[in-house]
Amino acid sequence: MANSFNEWEGPLIELEEGISKLREVIKREPDALKRASLEKRAEEFESRRDRYIDLMYARLSPWEKVLVSRAPKRPYTLDYINNCFSDFVELQGDRKFGADHAIVGGLAKLDGNTIVVLGHQKGRTIQERQLRNFGYARPEGYRKAIRLFEMAERFRLPVITFIDTPGADAGVEAESRGISEAIADSMLKMFELTVPSISVIIGEGGSGGAIGIACASKVMILEHSVYSVIAPEGCASILWRMPERGADAAKALQLTAQAAKEYGLVDEIISEPVGGAHRDPSEAAALVRQNILAQLEPLSKMGAEELKVSRYEKFRAMGRFSEK
Amino acid sequence: MQCAKCKKILFSIDFEQNLRVCPHCGHHHRLPARKRIEITFDEGSFVEQDASLQSIDTLGFPEYGEKYVQAQQKTGEKDSMLSGHALLEGNKVQVAVSDFNFMGGSMGPVAGEKVTRTLERAAEEKTAAIIFCASGGARMQEGLASLMQMAKTTAAVERCREASVPYLAVFTDPTMAGVLASYASVADVILAEPKAMVGFAGLRVSKQAGVSKVPDDFQMAEFALNHGMIDRIVHRKDMRATLASLVEMLGGRR
Numbered sequence: 001m002a003n004s005f006n007e008w009e010g011p012l013i014e015l016e017e018g019i020s021k022l023r024e025v026i027k028r029e030p031d032a033l034k035r036a037s038l039e040k041r042a043e044e045f046e047s048r049r050d051r052y053i054d055l056m057y058a059r060l061s062p063w064e065k066v067l068v069s070r071a072p073k074r075p076y077t078l079d080y081i082n083n084c085f086s087d088f089v090e091l092q093g094d095r096k097f098g099a100d101h102a103i104v105g106g107l108a109k110l111d112g113n114t115i116v117v118l119g120h121q122k123g124r125t126i127q128e129r130q131l132r133n134f135g136y137a138r139p140e141g142y143r144k145a146i147r148l149f150e151m152a153e154r155f156r157l158p159v160i161t162f163i164d165t166p167g168a169d170a171g172v173e174a175e176s177r178g179i180s181e182a183i184a185d186s187m188l189k190m191f192e193l194t195v196p197s198i199s200v201i202i203g204e205g206g207s208g209g210a211i212g213i214a215c216a217s218k219v220m221i222l223e224h225s226v227y228s229v230i231a232p233e234g235c236a237s238i239l240w241r242m243p244e245r246g247a248d249a250a251k252a253l254q255l256t257a258q259a260a261k262e263y264g265l266v267d268e269i270i271s272e273p274v275g276g277a278h279r280d281p282s283e284a285a286a287l288v289r290q291n292i293l294a295q296l297e298p299l300s301k302m303g304a305e306e307l308k309v310s311r312y313e314k315f316r317a318m319g320r321f322s323e324k
Numbered sequence: 325m326q327c328a329k330c331k332k333i334l335f336s337i338d339f340e341q342n343l344r345v346c347p348h349c350g351h352h353h354r355l356p357a358r359k360r361i362e363i364t365f366d367e368g369s370f371v372e373q374d375a376s377l378q379s380i381d382t383l384g385f386p387e388y389g390e391k392y393v394q395a396q397q398k399t400g401e402k403d404s405m406l407s408g409h410a411l412l413e414g415n416k417v418q419v420a421v422s423d424f425n426f427m428g429g430s431m432g433p434v435a436g437e438k439v440t441r442t443l444e445r446a447a448e449e450k451t452a453a454i455i456f457c458a459s460g461g462a463r464m465q466e467g468l469a470s471l472m473q474m475a476k477t478t479a480a481v482e483r484c485r486e487a488s489v490p491y492l493a494v495f496t497d498p499t500m501a502g503v504l505a506s507y508a509s510v511a512d513v514i515l516a517e518p519k520a521m522v523g524f525a526g527l528r529v530s531k532q533a534g535v536s537k538v539p540d541d542f543q544m545a546e547f548a549l550n551h552g553m554i555d556r557i558v559h560r561k562d563m564r565a566t567l568a569s570l571v572e573m574l575g576g577r578r
Contacts (some may be wrong), residue, residue, distance in 0.1 A: 018551045156539050168505075170525035172538055178553050180505035180524045187478040188510050207462075207471060209523075215475045229471040229502070232462045238464070239386075247466025254383050265383065265468050268475050312479050316440065318472040 012052060019045045026321060027263065041136040053275040060224065063247035065256050066232055068224045069203045072168075075285065077104060077119030080202060083285030084292065085110050086116060091151075094143035097177060102133045102165070103141030103213070104135035105148045108158075110292065116152040118145055118213065119162025119202075135309040136169040137209055142182035145213050148188040158296060161213045168209030184214035190215035191311065198295050200270070200288060201225045201257070202277070217311045219296040220268040221257040222284070224276050228255035239267040263317055268295070327351055328572040343560045352517045352560055354497055356399065357406040357423035359432065360456055363368060364564050365410035365419070374441055377434045379403060388465040395426045404428075404459070405435035407442045409451070413568040418446040423530040424498070429459035431468035431503055436473025439507055443480035447487035452571045456494045457508045463500025474506035481510050490574035492567060495522050495554065513570055514554040515563070516545035522554070 022042045029035045060068065068074070081088050085108035093099050105118025120137060121233035145161075152159045168179055168234045190197060190213070197216035205214070205227030221227060235249035236242055260266040277284035300308065329351035339346075343363055344353040353377050355363075361370045376538045379439065381388050396402060404426035420442040422429040431439075446453035462470040484491045493511035495504075498521035505524060506574050508514075518524060523543030542549040558566050 002555040030362055168524070172542060175524055175543065175547075176551050178509075178551065180501075181553055183505040184474075184478055184507070184509040187475055187506065188482055191475075191479045191482045208474065208502055211471050211474050212505075215479070225467055229462050229467055229469075235464050245390060250385070252386050253464070255468065260468055263467075265472055312483075315472065315476045315479050318381050318476055319466070319469040320380055321433045321437060322376075322378050322380050323374075 010047065012056070015045065015049050015052065019049065033147060035158040050274070051281075057224070057275055060254050060255065061247070061252035062226075062276070063232070065224055065226050066204075066246070066250050068276055068278075069226045071152050071276070071278050072124060074203055075277050076124075076283040077121045077164055077202065079281055080162055080200075080285055081108060081117055081119070082286055083282055084289040085115065088117070091148065091165055092144070093147075094140040095147060096140070096143055098138075098140045100133075100138045100141035100144060101131050102135055102137040102169070103145055110160075110289075110296075114155075114157055115160055115162045116148050116157045118163075120165040120209070120213075122164060122203075133169060133205070135165045136166060136167060137212075138174045138177045139170045139177040139182035141213050142168075142179075142186040145186050146182075146189045149193060152195055153193055156195055158300070159190075159198070159216070160292060161197070161199045161216060163199060163201040163205050163210045163214050164203035164226075165206045165209040166204050167307045168212065180208075183208050187215045190233075191308075194307055196296055196299035196302070196307065198292055198299070198310075201227050201266070202288070202293070206231060215311075215315065217299055217307060217314075218268070219266045220270050220291055220295070221266045222261060222270050222277060222288075223272040225256065225257050226250075226255045227260050228253050251279075295299060328353060342493065346559050349451060350518065350559075352497065352519065354424050354458065356425055357401065357421040357456075357458075360421050360496075361406065361410065361419070362503065364456075364567070365412055365417075366414065369411035370408055370419070371410070372406060374407050374438050375402065377402060377437060379432055379434055381465075382433075382469060383465070383467050384465070385465040391427065391465075392410055394424075399423060399426045401426055403432070403434040403438075404430055404463075405438040405571075406437040408443070412454070412462075412554075412564070412571055415448075415568070415571055416451050417571060418442045418449070418453045419455070422458040422496075422503075424458040424460075424496075427463065428465035428468075429457075429503075430461060430465075431459055431473050432463035432470045433473060435463075436470070436476050439473075439477045440480040442482050443477070443491065443507070445507075446489050447480075447483040448488055450487060452490045452492065453484060454492045454494070454567060454571075455507070456496055457499040457510070458496045459503040460498060461503055473500065474502050477507035478510060481507050483555055488575075490571060492570055494558075494563065494567075495520050495548075497521050498523075501525060508551070512574065515556050515558045515566060516548065516554050517560060517563075518545060518557050520545040522548045 199216035273280035330349035
């Protein structure tokens with residue numbers, strides 16, 4: 001997947017390489033007149049690049065959004081935790097069986113207030129990807145989440161979750177230890193919370209693995225993230241027995257942030273920096289932080305019962321049907 | 325006719341009398357939802373509710389409209405879930421029963437709504453809820469809204485818990501994916517029929533995930549039982565009595 005993403009961004013990368021080479025040349029050019037003319041050329045290229053980025057990102061197809069949401073350079077949960085909050089203290093383990101590093105969590109400070117934060121974590125290096133199981137959480141990850149939800153409830157701390165997973169682990173081991181029960185129980189625990197809760201889909205919102213920690217009072221999604229009942233490749237393989245028709249499935253599934261908002265299945269869309277969160281991770285984090293703060297304020301003023309009822313009613317209304 | 329499992333010849337009268345369990349090998353054949361209701365609850369006591377709910381194909385998903393109509397014609401049902409109330413040895417219970425013949429029993433907004441209403445009615449009326457699962461998972465043709473049914477139904481289970489009404493789930497063949505990973509797995513008591521498929525991902529998905537060797541009983545009720553995920557495996561002929569005594573013992577009596 002990473003390759004096709006690069007391929008698609010190919011012209012852009014070429015342009016950027018050209019620009020940075022030109023910038024090097026300019027630095028070394030002794031002649032002021034020539035420098036000025038090269039400078040003009042570079043600026044032309046830069047504005048062309050910006051126009052190209054604007055154009056590309058304004059009309060990303062659903063499949064291109066899938067690729068962007070999976071881009072290896074896209075900021076991950078820990079990037080957001082470190083850039084949105086301070087004093088992060090990771091808390092590990094489910095206290096039952098094992099340690100799952102596909103979900104990270106702990107305590108942090110937001111504007112001086114303690115919060116509980118957790119989310120799926122993918123890896124960038126080969127070693128880290130393996131450690132993180134490529135973001136496929138196991139039962140222990142969800143049970144760690146449950147433990148943290150319970151802690152949040154006990155200490156009256158708001159909960160922030162970040163969602164970025166291709167799906168939950170579907171292997172024999174995960175099945176043996178009750179991956180389904182772990183996901184279901186994690187949702188149940190979120191619905192029991194009487195403290196404010198916010199979920200942000202920062203990359204891939206992959207089916208059961210995603211919803212397991214996304215049952216919050218406010219659910220936000222980054223502009224170029226996706227949220228889907230099934231991976232487009234899986235859908236294509238079931239529908240047409242052709243996993244390579246992921247692009248068609250992505251279109252049919254309408255898995256974009258914009259569609260999720262339109263159908264009332266998420267509360268807010270968070271804008272990304274031009275060209276996607278991966279182009280400016282610190283700006284992306286600033287936008288996420290700002291949106292979290294804006295949502296947290298009204299939630300903090302709500303009573304326990306009000307929080308429960310409003311969250312229940314919100315999810316209760318999801319899904320349309322006819323009844324005559 | 326033939327047993328789907330051991331291929332032995334079966335006489336339809338015997339087969340029906342045996343609740344569609346093979347007298348030779350014990351294979352529990354799948355049941356249509358109405359048949360399930362007929363053999364489980366007090367005769368003629370089922371009162372269907374929410375009967376007019378239908379999908380509106382919000383996404384205009386390719387081929388879904390045609391498949392939906394075909395499934396309706398094939399099963400005579402509106403969608404994959406029946407809901408209502410019935411008596412179980414005289415006690416009123418709220419019930420929802422999934423029909424695998426309707427698009428693999430998949431859960432879209434209609435099935436999710438019916439499960440949710442069933443659980444809500446149970447909580448309100450203080451009657452027990454019994455749900456028979458038979459589903460491949462969430463209905464992908466309804467997109468993200470189907471995924472949200474996992475959250476919605478699970479939230480409704482929380483209502484039953486708060487109201488202290490018993491919620492019993494029965495896993496029949498198959499109970500999978502989005503259904504297993506939501507309301508099904510958080511029941512107070514979980515029963516299963518012998519050899520019912522019970523699992524998170526279809527074997528094809530598991531294999532894509534790099535799983536090559538799997539145990540013989542992988543994703544079967546027996547596997548789930550041995551790994552502590554369910555309470556009991558119950559033969560079809562004993563299901564009614566088992567459910568009735570659980571309802572009585574957990575105080576869902578009215």
